[in-house]
Amino acid sequence: MLKRAVYVAQACVLGWLVTERIWRWMVRVGVLVLLVGCVIPVAAHHSFAAEFDDKRPVKLDGTVVKFDFMNPHSWVYLDVKNPDGTMVRWSVETGSTNALFRRGWRKESLRAGDHITIDAFRAKDGSNTANASTVKLPDGRQVSAASSHDDSK
Amino acid sequence: MIRPALVLLLVTAAAWAQAPSARDLRGIWQAKGNAYRNLEAEKGVIVDPANGKIPYRAEARSTADRNFQARATTDPLLVCFQPGVPRATLLPEPFQIFQQQDRVVIVYQHVHSYRVIFTDGRPHYDDGIEFYMGDSRGHWEGNTLVVDATNFKPENWLDAAGHFHSNKLHVIERYTRDAPNTMRYEATLEDPEVFQRPWTIRAELARHTEPNFQLIEHECDRDAQGAYRHPPQFLK
Amino acid sequence: MKHVASLVIAAVCASAQSAFTPPRLPDGHPDFGGIWMAATLSAAFNVEEHAASYGTPAGPSVIIDPPGGKLPYLPGMRERALDNDQHRERDPVGQCHMHGVPRVMFPPFPLEIFEDGENVVILTETEHGVRIIPTDGRPLLKNYSSWNGDSRGRWEGDTLVVEVRGLNGKGWLDQAGNFVGAGATVVERFRLTAKDTLEYEATVSNPAVFSRSFTVRVPLRRRPADVELLEYGCIEGERDAAHLPSTNAPANGERK
Numbered sequence: 001m002l003k004r005a006v007y008v009a010q011a012c013v014l015g016w017l018v019t020e021r022i023w024r025w026m027v028r029v030g031v032l033v034l035l036v037g038c039v040i041p042v043a044a045h046h047s048f049a050a051e052f053d054d055k056r057p058v059k060l061d062g063t064v065v066k067f068d069f070m071n072p073h074s075w076v077y078l079d080v081k082n083p084d085g086t087m088v089r090w091s092v093e094t095g096s097t098n099a100l101f102r103r104g105w106r107k108e109s110l111r112a113g114d115h116i117t118i119d120a121f122r123a124k125d126g127s128n129t130a131n132a133s134t135v136k137l138p139d140g141r142q143v144s145a146a147s148s149h150d151d152s153k
Numbered sequence: 154m155i156r157p158a159l160v161l162l163l164v165t166a167a168a169w170a171q172a173p174s175a176r177d178l179r180g181i182w183q184a185k186g187n188a189y190r191n192l193e194a195e196k197g198v199i200v201d202p203a204n205g206k207i208p209y210r211a212e213a214r215s216t217a218d219r220n221f222q223a224r225a226t227t228d229p230l231l232v233c234f235q236p237g238v239p240r241a242t243l244l245p246e247p248f249q250i251f252q253q254q255d256r257v258v259i260v261y262q263h264v265h266s267y268r269v270i271f272t273d274g275r276p277h278y279d280d281g282i283e284f285y286m287g288d289s290r291g292h293w294e295g296n297t298l299v300v301d302a303t304n305f306k307p308e309n310w311l312d313a314a315g316h317f318h319s320n321k322l323h324v325i326e327r328y329t330r331d332a333p334n335t336m337r338y339e340a341t342l343e344d345p346e347v348f349q350r351p352w353t354i355r356a357e358l359a360r361h362t363e364p365n366f367q368l369i370e371h372e373c374d375r376d377a378q379g380a381y382r383h384p385p386q387f388l389k
Numbered sequence: 390m391k392h393v394a395s396l397v398i399a400a401v402c403a404s405a406q407s408a409f410t411p412p413r414l415p416d417g418h419p420d421f422g423g424i425w426m427a428a429t430l431s432a433a434f435n436v437e438e439h440a441a442s443y444g445t446p447a448g449p450s451v452i453i454d455p456p457g458g459k460l461p462y463l464p465g466m467r468e469r470a471l472d473n474d475q476h477r478e479r480d481p482v483g484q485c486h487m488h489g490v491p492r493v494m495f496p497p498f499p500l501e502i503f504e505d506g507e508n509v510v511i512l513t514e515t516e517h518g519v520r521i522i523p524t525d526g527r528p529l530l531k532n533y534s535s536w537n538g539d540s541r542g543r544w545e546g547d548t549l550v551v552e553v554r555g556l557n558g559k560g561w562l563d564q565a566g567n568f569v570g571a572g573a574t575v576v577e578r579f580r581l582t583a584k585d586t587l588e589y590e591a592t593v594s595n596p597a598v599f600s601r602s603f604t605v606r607v608p609l610r611r612r613p614a615d616v617e618l619l620e621y622g623c624i625e626g627e628r629d630a631a632h633l634p635s636t637n638a639p640a641n642g643e644r645k
Binding site: 251267271 | 523620
């Protein structure tokens with residue numbers, strides 16, 4: 001099992017390297033590359049379980065208000081329309097700048113007005129806070145949020 | 154008559170042989186003076202323009218004044234932000250310079266911030282990422298290490314008086330060791346969003362020569378209200 | 390003739406023993422310089438063998454001594470670790486503290502090592518952490534209490550041996566709440582076993598917490614040549630504290 005993890009980790013590093021090279025020639029969000037099956041765990045700041053509940057997934061379909069590209073976690077502030085028409089502001093945490101940057105994200109990767117969908121897990125404290133798993137971008141691409149979880153399956 | 158002269162010659166030669174080359178900036182250094190308090194109010198810090206005033210754009214001067222009024226509670230340094238450049242150099246706390254073949258590394262005692270200054274000619278990062286301590290690239294001009302720093306986060310201050318910058322800040326530093334234990338430090342700042350033109354500060358750095366001197370750990374902690382604070386021994 | 394044969398055999402055996410010759414600095418010591426990252430990233434989550442759970446990859450024990458791979462806690466101490474595990478909001482790393490030794494050597498983020506003949510310096514991306522390890526024989530500090538300790542290095546052949554004192558005991562050993570406690574002392578050993586492998590071992594002693602000392606081993610793998618450390622400001626952008634149970638602390642990063 002460890003050997004498999006090492007192989008996937010190596011493939012992940014290779015994929016990340018390729019992404020880094022390609023990024024230099026590309027602009028903005030339309031070309032973020034999917035990195036699936038990446039087993040390099042990225043939680044270093046705090047444990048996912050301390051704050052979020054993996055038994056409470058949520059799909060947030062909404063409009064970006066603000067994207068704060070920062071450490072220890074980047075944050076996407078999203079306006080989501082409820083079925084009854086009311087709007088709810090969600091705060092969604094993604095991975096660190098460093099993890100995202102190495103996957104091709106930049107500070108302009110999400111802009112106010114972008115329509116995106118985030119698969120996430122709710123905070124245990126019941127607030128409109130969540131931890132992102134993947135993000136579906138305006139152009140339809142699905143990308144890892146480099147968040148505090150392990151994608152390995 | 155000859156013997157003392159010979160001894161003097163030998164001692165001088167030995168001292169000269171021991172002295173590090175002028176491009177050797179290694180060691181633990183600390184700024185003299187109080188520039189860290191207020192770049193404008195402290196005499197002799199701003200050497201260009203000649204009137205010693207930061208050439209703010211009109212609206213930016215108002216922001217600086219507002220910062221000054223609120224400085225006791227809104228200075229980012231109070232809540233343990235990394236100090237940025239050139240503020241980190243001017244703080245009343247030591248920093249240690251290491252030199253490798255392709256990089257110069259500066260470790261600041263203040264909240265253990267560090268900068269890796271690449272000297273192998275590699276380019277800056279693109280503008281898609283910002284750092285509190287900026288992104289630094291250096292090269293030598295004679296015996297002066299010239300460091301070019303970009304990619305700054307916007308929400309930092311330049312001193313304790315509220316002088317500030319945007320994320321368009323570009324700093325060019327010059328480190329010149331002009332004697333075994335002193336270094337001249339200059340920094341030229343430009344920021345088209347905040348300043349009308351570039352301006353330059355100067356400070357003297359002194360080497361720490363106390364035996365076995367070392368940086369000690371300066372780590373912040375949360376207070377009872379959950380805000381980050383510096384440990385008492387590091388409060389001025 | 391017999392003597393010559395013995396000498397030849399001895400020479401061949403000697404060269405076979407030292408399978409890897411490290412690159413050397415001008416002072417003759419091995420060059421550990423470069424960007425490194427733990428090969429066993431699961432150790433950051435739990436140094437003992439553990440199954441996967443959401444947010445935590447499975448992993449083997451990285452404890453090579455005692456045999457059996459379990460931390461030799463004194464009675465009552467494992468209960469404290471398990472209590473930590475139930476209260477991960479208390480993890481000091483989650484509060485942006487430096488990781489302490491040995492935890493600082495195996496987070497899932499890169500670290501940079503370089504030597505200059507007088508110091509070995511370890512920069513960690515996490516928490517923009519720093520360890521400056523003098524190798525010039527100077528004494529340790531007295532009455533020192535810190536997150537990352539006070540370290541002194543010396544060479545034993547091609548192995549860097551580092552003595553660590555002055556740890557404040559507040560740090561955790563991993564994300565699962567294992568800990569070393571106040572008064573812990575650590576002896577680390579760094580050795581290049583291949584061009585891209587830096588073997589790292591740490592022996593931890595604390596008679597107040599453990600029945601005997603234990604040793605962890607986590608090899609570090611060299612990162613590709615174009616990897617650079619990126620700044621990791623933590624305090625500036627910390628916004629999770631307000632959502633963690635039982636801390637209810639205001640988030641520092643929301644200042645505007």
